[in-house]
Amino acid sequence: MLLITCPVCGVRASETEFANGGLYAQEGARDRYVRGIVREWWNCESGCRSWFGMARHAGNQRVFATWVRGKEPELFPGESA
Numbered sequence: 001m002l003l004i005t006c007p008v009c010g011v012r013a014s015e016t017e018f019a020n021g022g023l024y025a026q027e028g029a030r031d032r033y034v035r036g037i038v039r040e041w042w043n044c045e046s047g048c049r050s051w052f053g054m055a056r057h058a059g060n061q062r063v064f065a066t067w068v069r070g071k072e073p074e075l076f077p078g079e080s081a
């Protein structure tokens with residue numbers, strides 16, 4: 001189970017309270033996927049209904065970060081430039 005915090009309204013809940021919008025399309029995303037880190041869009045369905053980005057590890061499901069659209073962090077722990 002994923003525990004997700006909405007970066008817009010601060011709601012913290014399991015992923016069943018959110019809607020997965022699919023993989024985040026951006027330059028370099030494929031490389032990050034290869035390294036096990038998936039970037040996706042999620043929607044805060046039971047809260048503010050905003051779309052936000054999330055990075056998680058595809059293997060252990062650890063959530064690295066969530067961010068408001070347009071404010072994506074460059075790197076996450078475990079990533080190298």
Ligand SMILES: [Zn+2]
Pocket residue numbers: 006007008009010011044047048049050
């Ligand atoms: Zn929200």
